[in-house]
Amino acid sequence: MPTLFDPIRLGSIEAPNRILMAPMTRARGTREHIPTPIMAEYYAQRAAAGLIISEAIGISREGMGWPYATGLWTPEQLGGWRTVTDAVHAAGGRIVAQLWHMGRTVHPSFLAGGQPVSASGTTAPGHAHTYAGKQRYEAGRPLRTDEIPRIIDDFRAAARNAVEAGFDGVQIHAANGYFIDEFLRDSSNFRTDAYGGPIPNHIRLLREVTQAVADTVGADRTGVRLSPNGETQGVRDSNPVPLFTAALEALSAIGIAYLELREPPLDGTFGVGDLPPLAGKLRPAFKGPLIVNSDYDLARAQAALDEGTADAISFGRPFIANPDLPLRLARKLPLAVDDATMWFTQGPEGYVDYSATSKASP
Numbered sequence: 001m002p003t004l005f006d007p008i009r010l011g012s013i014e015a016p017n018r019i020l021m022a023p024m025t026r027a028r029g030t031r032e033h034i035p036t037p038i039m040a041e042y043y044a045q046r047a048a049a050g051l052i053i054s055e056a057i058g059i060s061r062e063g064m065g066w067p068y069a070t071g072l073w074t075p076e077q078l079g080g081w082r083t084v085t086d087a088v089h090a091a092g093g094r095i096v097a098q099l100w101h102m103g104r105t106v107h108p109s110f111l112a113g114g115q116p117v118s119a120s121g122t123t124a125p126g127h128a129h130t131y132a133g134k135q136r137y138e139a140g141r142p143l144r145t146d147e148i149p150r151i152i153d154d155f156r157a158a159a160r161n162a163v164e165a166g167f168d169g170v171q172i173h174a175a176n177g178y179f180i181d182e183f184l185r186d187s188s189n190f191r192t193d194a195y196g197g198p199i200p201n202h203i204r205l206l207r208e209v210t211q212a213v214a215d216t217v218g219a220d221r222t223g224v225r226l227s228p229n230g231e232t233q234g235v236r237d238s239n240p241v242p243l244f245t246a247a248l249e250a251l252s253a254i255g256i257a258y259l260e261l262r263e264p265p266l267d268g269t270f271g272v273g274d275l276p277p278l279a280g281k282l283r284p285a286f287k288g289p290l291i292v293n294s295d296y297d298l299a300r301a302q303a304a305l306d307e308g309t310a311d312a313i314s315f316g317r318p319f320i321a322n323p324d325l326p327l328r329l330a331r332k333l334p335l336a337v338d339d340a341t342m343w344f345t346q347g348p349e350g351y352v353d354y355s356a357t358s359k360a361s362p
């Protein structure tokens, strides 16, 4: 069995270890959703990750609803990201862009008062982060069937832009209660057209977006993130195993580079699962490399590789406070803990000021 410190091929990417950085929004862009120079420093500090999966990046204005998050739909945004990808590559790392449409969680204040789009006319529970503080989510508008090609085109364009901006590939964000997940799971999809109803219809949008992106940048540079277990932002499924088995089989047939499952345990500290972990059950349905995430530490991560549940692990919060996480895990050093009050603040504090372990220390 491989260890966390063995290399792994993820499509066209040769990752030198299996300790990957999970996607994390950090809100250090501008109001025009352009990356800032400090982001180049942050990601370059974490270049020792086997692969960096970037923070979620908006594919279009319609899909963007997070203050100071970034996009990939204007030349200025591409230019900002080019600075980041150059810095990561100069530091010896690899980085893919997580492509994001936020669906019903885009607050109307980001849309000049317009209505967000979703699978059906539903409303996310709780509050959106907006430039005017937290505000209640508002109802999404069910997307018309004839509008779906437009959104698929936006994913295609953002994938092309990501490669142009120097990313080594992309990850389609189909998890966590955002646009694609709203179509996948049955708490938010009540459609009666070809995108709702039986399972093949629930996975149709995921399949079509993934095929379009794979046709644009190559299946070997296309990854996907799913969250099959547990409610996120009001999205869950009443019977996830058949749904996600079908989704994994469809993604397998497209031949994507890797699949990441974000699956919090029943006692998770960043969301909780509805069921005991599903990754082992779902594993046979996907033939490529499988990455798992949420609440992993060194022992649990190595156990997942030993059991054959996963081929690599992505770590989120541990990478915030431990920029050289692979080195710290290799040396079994104690891990620093991140300050959650700094997750979405603008500026360097709690962002680029976590220090690396001295490479000279024993």
Ligand SMILES: Cc1cc2nc3c(=O)[nH]c(=O)nc-3n(C[C@H](O)[C@H](O)[C@H](O)COP(=O)(O)O)c2cc1C
Pocket: 022, 023, 024, 025, 026, 055, 056, 098, 173, 175, 176, 225, 262, 270, 293, 294, 295, 296, 314, 315, 316, 317, 318, 343
């Ligand atoms: C500050 C923060 C921002 C996050 N942003 C994203 C994101 O942009 N996209 C995404 O898919 N998940 C996001 N997540 C979820 C993480 O990728 C990951 O699933 C979560 O942190 C659990 O993994 P961990 O236990 O290793 O931290 C975020 C998590 C945190 C803490």
